[in-house]
Amino acid sequence: MDLALAFTLAAVPSLALASTAAQQTCAQWTAEFTGGGFDRPPLDFEVFDAGAGARLVAGGEFTTAGSVAAKRVAQWDGVAWSALGAGFGGDVSDLEVADLGSGATLFAAGRFQQSDGVACLRIARWTGASWVQLGAGLNGPCAALCVWPSPSGPRLVAAGEFTMSGGQSLLRVAQWNGASWSPLGAGIGSPFVTERVTAIAVHDDGAGPALYAAGPFAGGVARFNGST
DSSP: OHHHHHHHHHHHHHHHHHHHHHHHOOOOOOOOOOOSBBSSSHHHHHEEEESEEEEEEEEOOEEEETTTEESSSSOOSSSSSEOOOTOOOSSSSEEEEEESSSSSEEEEEEEEOOOOOOOOOOOSEESSSSSEOOOOOOOOOEEEEEEETTEEEEEEEESSSEEEEEEEOSSSSEEEOOOOEESSSSHHHHTTTTOOOOEEEEEEEESEEEEESSSSTTTTTEEOOSSS
């Protein structure tokens, strides 16, 4: 047998053992959550400090987190899950933390229409004790939230399938200044066609922070230039 081939064959078991050892020592995902996970899928995570330290907040379709009842929103303190207020009567699609001038606040958006029997039409903020509606709420599902550094100050931007808040036209995208809703230009799409925005984000491509929206509407993606 060729000496080089013999050396290679002799080395194969050692290589296999080394490979197995490496697999055993590499980082692993762990199911460390007390009482287990969720009974239905979570759809978003956000980190928020309500005064007792940073918590991982989950929102989604679930009604149980670990071993406790938690209607579509729950917080993890590093040891156990707990409910965040009374939760919601429908799914939470997105969570966002924004400081609009009064300190960091946690916002939730989705398909829900109430929290603990009180109207919360698809968008709400956490007061520290309960969830409350933003203005008149939204007349259709809200899929995404982001914080936009507008020229007038930070704004919470919401996007989804809605077309109005109360009697105000907000065509699938709108901004909240901490006290009231206002449109972003003429909005996105047509009020006479079924369309929606599914994602929204702020990106600076070199000309300053701009707001981008995407979804199943004409063109599929759009940028807000400050007026349209």
